[in-house]
Amino acid sequence: MIDVLYFAWVRERIGLPRERLETSAVTVAAFVEELRAREERYEAAFADLSSLRVALDQELADFDAPLAGVREVAFFPPMTGG
Amino acid sequence: MRLSVQTDPFDLGAESNAFAAAQTVAGAVVTFTGLVRDNGGTLAAMEIEHYPGMTERAIRAIMDQAVARWSLEDALVIHRHGRLVAQEPIMMVATAARHRADAFAAAEFLMDYLKSRAPFWKKEIGADGAEWVAAKDADEVALTRW
Known part of the structure; x- marks a missing residue:
């Protein structure tokens, strides 16, 4: 099981801030494909990966990063702090 | 070095004074404050x-880098979240160094990285x-100078 977190418009499109999911995906990209296949709202949120960022266990990562051993994955748009 | 991620407003004057007063060898203190901007007058x-x-972890990593690179004596980051209105202070950065060039550069570095590497989203x-x-391309480009 993996904790999946969504922020900003990703959270709004999917309709929840976090969930626990079962996955056998090897990479983040493969996991995203699983999510997109779930429901239309996931497809809408993950339609354009170039407008998304991902963090694995609270560290920024790439979509081709491996998922092995990761407890928490978060998806969000580019950050707008400051 | 202090970091605070908070919903409450902060007192810019009190924070600046306390930061400067705590210095023992620094000859330069630089502070920057970001305010909520109302671009169209409709906010x-x-x-x-x-x-x-992740917010705290990411900002601490950025602060550690700044302290090491510019030999800072001290650094402070306060960043608010929650609901704010126009002209309210959102965040502040303070840096202390022996000389001003390091304090200025480190403050700019902290701001550039906070913009696009600290997990905040504004609505x-x-x-x-x-x-x-939306994140600006210019904010990402700004990181390349460091």
Whole structure:
């Protein structure tokens, strides 16, 4: 099981801030494909990966990063702090 | 070195004074404060969302880099989240160094990295609805100078 977190418009499109999911995906990209296949709202949120960022266990990562051993994955748009 | 991620307002004068007063060898203190900007005059509020846990971790990593690179004596970052109105202070950065060049450079570095590497997201609430603030390409380009 993996904790999946969504922020900003990703959270709004999917309709929840976090969930626990079962996955056998090897990479983040493969996991995203699983999510997109779930429901239309996931497809809408993950339609354009170039407008998304991902963090694995609270560290920024790439979509081709491996998922092995990761407890928490978060998806969000580019950050707008400051 | 102090970091605070908070919903409450902060007192810019009190924070600046306390930061400067705590220095023992620094000859330069630089502070920067970001205010909520109302571009079109229609902003009812700004909502700032963040990623608890990662926010603190990411900012501490940025602060550690700044302290090491510019031999800072001290650094302070305060960043708010939640609902704010126009002209309210959102965040502040303070740096202390022996000489001003290091304090200025480190403050700019901290700001550039906070903009696009700290997990905050701004949403502008206006009369006609709400809109997420889009990240600017220029903010990403700004990181390349470091």
